[in-house]
Amino acid sequence: MAKTLELLDTLLSFDTVSSRPNKQLISWVQELLLEAGATVNLISNEDGTKANLFASIGPANTPGFMLSGHTDVVPIEGQDWTVPAFKMTQRDGKVYGRGSADMKGFIACALNAALKASRMQLTTPLHLALSYDEEIGCVGVRSLIDMLEHAPVKPLMCMVGEPTELFVATGHKGKTACHVKCNGRAGHSALAPKALNAIHLATDMIDKIRQMQLALAQTGHQDKAYEVPYTTLHVSNIRGGVALNIVPDSCTFDMEIRNLAEDDPEALLDALKVEACKLTDIARRQAAEAEIAFDLFNAYPGLNTDLDAAVVSFVQSLTGKHTPTKVAFGTEAGLFAQQLHIPCVVCGPGSMDQGHKPDEFIEATQLQQCDDMLDKLLVHLEQGLIDNITDNTPID
Numbered sequence: 001m002a003k004t005l006e007l008l009d010t011l012l013s014f015d016t017v018s019s020r021p022n023k024q025l026i027s028w029v030q031e032l033l034l035e036a037g038a039t040v041n042l043i044s045n046e047d048g049t050k051a052n053l054f055a056s057i058g059p060a061n062t063p064g065f066m067l068s069g070h071t072d073v074v075p076i077e078g079q080d081w082t083v084p085a086f087k088m089t090q091r092d093g094k095v096y097g098r099g100s101a102d103m104k105g106f107i108a109c110a111l112n113a114a115l116k117a118s119r120m121q122l123t124t125p126l127h128l129a130l131s132y133d134e135e136i137g138c139v140g141v142r143s144l145i146d147m148l149e150h151a152p153v154k155p156l157m158c159m160v161g162e163p164t165e166l167f168v169a170t171g172h173k174g175k176t177a178c179h180v181k182c183n184g185r186a187g188h189s190a191l192a193p194k195a196l197n198a199i200h201l202a203t204d205m206i207d208k209i210r211q212m213q214l215a216l217a218q219t220g221h222q223d224k225a226y227e228v229p230y231t232t233l234h235v236s237n238i239r240g241g242v243a244l245n246i247v248p249d250s251c252t253f254d255m256e257i258r259n260l261a262e263d264d265p266e267a268l269l270d271a272l273k274v275e276a277c278k279l280t281d282i283a284r285r286q287a288a289e290a291e292i293a294f295d296l297f298n299a300y301p302g303l304n305t306d307l308d309a310a311v312v313s314f315v316q317s318l319t320g321k322h323t324p325t326k327v328a329f330g331t332e333a334g335l336f337a338q339q340l341h342i343p344c345v346v347c348g349p350g351s352m353d354q355g356h357k358p359d360e361f362i363e364a365t366q367l368q369q370c371d372d373m374l375d376k377l378l379v380h381l382e383q384g385l386i387d388n389i390t391d392n393t394p395i396d
Contacts, residue, residue: 001368003115005095008108008367009088012097018072021049022132025071029053029130032111036118038128043143045132052144053130057117058381064125065377065386066155066342067110068332069162070134070141073099079358094361102355105362106161106348106370113374123384126377127155134332137177137298141332145339154340156386157311160333161348163355163362166319166369169346170312171225171326173232173258174302174334176265179295180205182240185287186249195247196287199240201279202251205292208275209233209255212268221262225326231263258330261304269294301334303344311343314386318373319347327352 014025026042033040033055044051058064076085076098083089089096095105110128117126133140148154162169182202187195213233222229233255240251259265276292283290305312307324316322329352333344349366380386 001364001371004108004112004367004371005088005090007111008095008097008100008105011104011108012088012099013086015086016072016099016132017075018133018135019075022071023049023051026051026053026130029111033114033128036115038114038118041147043147045140045143050132050140052132052140053128054144054147055114055128056125057114058122058125061152062125063153063156064122064127065381066127066129066158067113067374068129068131068158068160068336069103069107069110069348070131070332071104071107072132072135072140073102073104074135074356076358081358083359090364093364095364095367096359096361098360100354100360100362101163101350102352102360103162103348103350105350105367106163109349109367109370109374110161112371113378116375117378117381120378120382122378122381124156124381124386126381131332137175138300138330138332138335139298141335145335148340155342157314158333158336158342158344159311159315160331160336160344160346161370162327162329162331162346163348163350163352164325164327164346165351165366166347166349166373167321167323167325168312168315168319169325169327170303170305170307170309171223171261172303172328172330172334172346173226173260174265175298175300175330176257176259176269176296177298178255178269179297180253180255181291181293181295182251183289183291183293184247184249184251184283185289187247189245189247192247196249196283196290198248198251201283201290201292202238202240202253204279205276206235206238206253208272208279209235212272216263221260223260223262223326225324226260227328231257231259231268233257233268259302261302265299269296300330300332301338303331303334303337303346305337305343305345309343311345315345315347318376
């Protein structure tokens with residue numbers, strides 16, 4: 001584990017909050033892997049400040065096993081840290097630093113595995129995919145997915161190393177996020193009934209969203225594998241009004257849908273738009289300019305890997321943990337599965353209970369267990385056993 005800690009020390013030193021560049025970290029990883037003999041591709045953003053990385057070790061033009069992680073982290077502003085956020089601190093069996101759990105701990109283990117793989121004769125390749133801007137809605141990875149979509153071969157399987165305490169997660173919900181803008185008519189508050197209050201229109205729309213949420217909770221699809229077993233709708237960031245004596249003519253709010261695999265978010269959004277039309281039809285009797293408009297600004301699919309899929313039993317054989325789970329948070333696994341048809345699971349060291357918090361940490365024992373898991377993976381890749389795995393083949 002010493003090498004993993006050394007790598008993690010360097011990874012944590014890069015301030016890769018999503019609003020800042022990750023290129024320095026990616027360039028360091030690129031140099032590290034090139035020196036080890038890996039084939040490395042970078043996919044940069046338009047201004048060159050950020051990049052995805054895709055690397056392979058082993059026989060060329062052969063599908064392998066992909067380890068995937070995001071390099072960006074959430075901000076530390078407004079949090080009360082007692083240790084340096086962008087420097088590794090070890091204490092009482094814990095490793096502190098922003099991103100230690102989510103998810104540079106896994107990336108350190110994956111890089112260590114890649115360095116070990118470079119000294120082996122792999123029959124099946126090891127692929128490493130590192131992305132940017134995951135924390136703001138799985139945005140950056142999409143250019144990497146576009147690259148893989150046109151690659152001559154695609155990975156056989158993928159493990160996204162988000163923190164699950166090394167339990168194998170087969171699912172997470174999808175997410176759809178919208179700005180909702182409500183237009184009314186301004187006026188003097190003394191004559192409020194002659195105007196159209198956009199905040200009132202927005203609250204009427206929000207009530208429709210709450211009614212849909214209640215219906216989904218009471219009579220909608222249920223998946224007990226999730227802590228919240230139904231599709232959820234959530235409203236935040238409401239903005240409107242200028243002064244107390246002015247009837248506001250504009251109000252906006254943000255909303256999201258986090259859907260089970262059984263629920264279609266587009267259908268739910270369409271149903272909300274129908275309700276919006278009913279509200280505006282009434283409002284236009286008072287103000288012809290009344291409107292409620294939905295602006296979709298982010299969406300990614302959920303993950304719902306079949307429990308009988310080979311990737312599930314294979315990764316469980318590596319971890320020794322045979323109780324599958326599902327995670328509340330979104331990941332890039334849904335995109336890999338939907339757009340590239342790569343069988344995916346989510347499995348990584350640490351717990352999201354520590355993620356996004358001040359004094360974020362990962363247990364050192366979790367890093368050791370992840371190293372052990374990836375050592376077992378490398379044995380399979382060296383012996384070529386993964387090539388013989390099918391959905392009907394049990395894994396011992």
